[in-house]
Amino acid sequence: MPEAERSRLHLNAFLMSTGHHEASWRLPESDPYASTDIEHYKNLARIAERGRLDSVFLADSPVLMGDPGRRPAGKLEPTVLLTALAGATRRIGLIATASSSYNEPYNLARRFASLDHVSGGRAGWNIVTTAGGDAARNFGLDDSPPHRERYERAADFVDVSKKLWDSWADDAIVADKERGVHADPARVRGVDHAGPYFRVEGALNVPRSPQGHPLLVQAGSSEDGRDFAARYAEAVFTAQQSLDEAIAFYQDVKRRALALGRDPQAVKILPGIVPVLGDTEAEALELDAELDRLIVPEYAKRQLARTLRLDPAALDLDGELPDGLPEEDEIEGAKSRYTLVVDLARRERLTVRQLIGRLGGGRGHRTFAGTPVQIADTIEDWFARGAADGFNVMPAVLPSGLEAFVDRVVPILQERGLFRTEYEGTTLRDHYGLARPADRF
């Protein structure tokens, strides 16, 4: 890849309640009601925008995730929350996760097109297929559809969504008051989509939006997930625990995209990173350890047992993982996360208690505890070695961890010429350096 075209990295702020560490809400500084407080999120988005970050990002699943005793489990729906944040910010991108398994394309395509209009072209959609029977049981199913089927549905969902976003030409509205013609009927057309999962007549009832299509993001790392990313994604969020694995993943996805005739540069690879910052490394490690001490082990053990499809009684806090765990192939859903957790535990011979500590910070994403310079060095290293086009920044504690990153790490990256000092465009596609799709008319 030519050096000039990837001289700048991309940074998103992955927002989550009081922070990505599951015990963050227990810190004296944390507001335990933050997850439904729009002012908390407006503050976070403004901090991220002050740092000129590419976007704020929200995860989602249409289910109450985990034990509500353990951490803030209730939250605001992402398309609603990001729409509210659009009004509190001017330039930063807004990426919402939404499920292709439990939505209808006409409804979701409308909402993203509307968010793109309302925000002046800052919408992104993180496409997830939603693993797990508990989500399925909120939608009349007994269990989740199989992994492969969910990805096929996702492909059909995105295909029809693109047609819907293109169902109005960019110049469809002629606004001829004299003749009494508002839009040229020849420049608005039905989509007449008949795919394996969806039949949609169209047209969309939203004129084409500033970005044409919202930015398409994807976060699955299984085989099906990588194929889907190579075909559709413009940004890929991924959990990578080591530099070597990250480089291998990066090269694999870019290669798959190239094989499909896409420009590999048009697929940005963005691993998650959980920065835990201190003035000294010792201070950072102490904050990290303090957070881990606040984890309630019984809750965390239940959650880990769930990820591993085990009875919690099978896990001994001071022992390693039991033998005889299933292979990834036997797992339906969140396949790559399952493998990451098992591999991490095996590779480093962690006890269950240690594993819980490692996962408590970033749920599989890599935690870096250190000084601002150390974090900037790591970011630069991963970027320079071709492990990442940027990062999805997941502060362990919010807002303090985001403030520390923006005020202390970003300036170092800017000084090194690795990150923008001002937004150069107005849309999320501008920030990522990605083209606006043509309207096919």
Add this chain to the structure above:
Amino acid sequence: MPEAERSRLHLNAFLMSTGHHEASWRLPESDPYASTDIEHYKNLARIAERGRLDSVFLADSPVLMGDPGRRPAGKLEPTVLLTALAGATRRIGLIATASSSYNEPYNLARRFASLDHVSGGRAGWNIVTTAGGDAARNFGLDDSPPHRERYERAADFVDVSKKLWDSWADDAIVADKERGVHADPARVRGVDHAGPYFRVEGALNVPRSPQGHPLLVQAGSSEDGRDFAARYAEAVFTAQQSLDEAIAFYQDVKRRALALGRDPQAVKILPGIVPVLGDTEAEALELDAELDRLIVPEYAKRQLARTLRLDPAALDLDGELPDGLPEEDEIEGAKSRYTLVVDLARRERLTVRQLIGRLGGGRGHRTFAGTPVQIADTIEDWFARGAADGFNVMPAVLPSGLEAFVDRVVPILQERGLFRTEYEGTTLRDHYGLARPADRF
């Protein structure tokens, strides 16, 4: 009904692009791109709030309605648009229409609960069942489900939504940092709903919202629609062309609510009114006539033919409606609107051209052209005679018609003691004088 308890009326601003008159966009003052311009809508919402109106209201159908040549047909999805307006206003209620036929309860209940949190308790849901095969064909169906079936699904939809909104106790979040317990698991519970249309395990992933439930609004006036309103609605939007019909409708819905054991006062009846204001009556009538002249008859004839299920060729602009039109019983969807149009034409012996003019202003809602005092008199008259608990105000031209109503009609109603001069509470339920539902824990 005791006089004291209905001494004040309720007023909503029904927002629609450049106005409710289909030719409003052709006026020199109108911005033909207003329907996707968030600044246009923020301005409208602030005007309505300046007038201390109860709410802003948005209609919706998940389909491109009508001919995009004829009037602004593309628009923003209402839950997105109202969320954006929440940030631009402080007190006014926010009522979004959403279809119970083409959504899933878990998704929609989340969005309304989220909007209620983001707005500090100002969300309302206008429940519609969505008539018409064109909408159905955006969701994989060949035609709309039958009228009765759509209403049965709507009932099941609302039943499960209420359970979801009540799945967190108001005091579920205990935020005990010391013990490490965020929410009391005994105060968050699954809904385990198994109805005729929906199976939902729950719980919702949104803590209980400021209003408990969003305000429930309904706008169907058929037999099924009235039964549904009597059972579920807290406010009913309705199209009424004459005082006598309005009184009959008002009494009928209140009687049905009473028969179901509800307090009739807890069901507010709000007819639509299209005010066309002038300094003199002649000036108002001239504006009304100017708008009617701007209607393109060929477009409007096609739309009327569609409402009447006729070939456009069967309509003669200068003749009356043809004989042999079907009875309401034979119509699937938008039943009451069909009957209203046919009755209006027959009763006043209107030509097709005249009928188009009458419908062009308010699509079946009554247009009042007159001076501010005349409009205030009419509002007072309908209110005093028990034809309405208030009105859904549908300005023919926006923003000018809303500004005129707020600045010239509202002060008269305030002087007469019929309308609030300041908001007394903070939520939409407060504005309507409706109780917050208890949480059933």
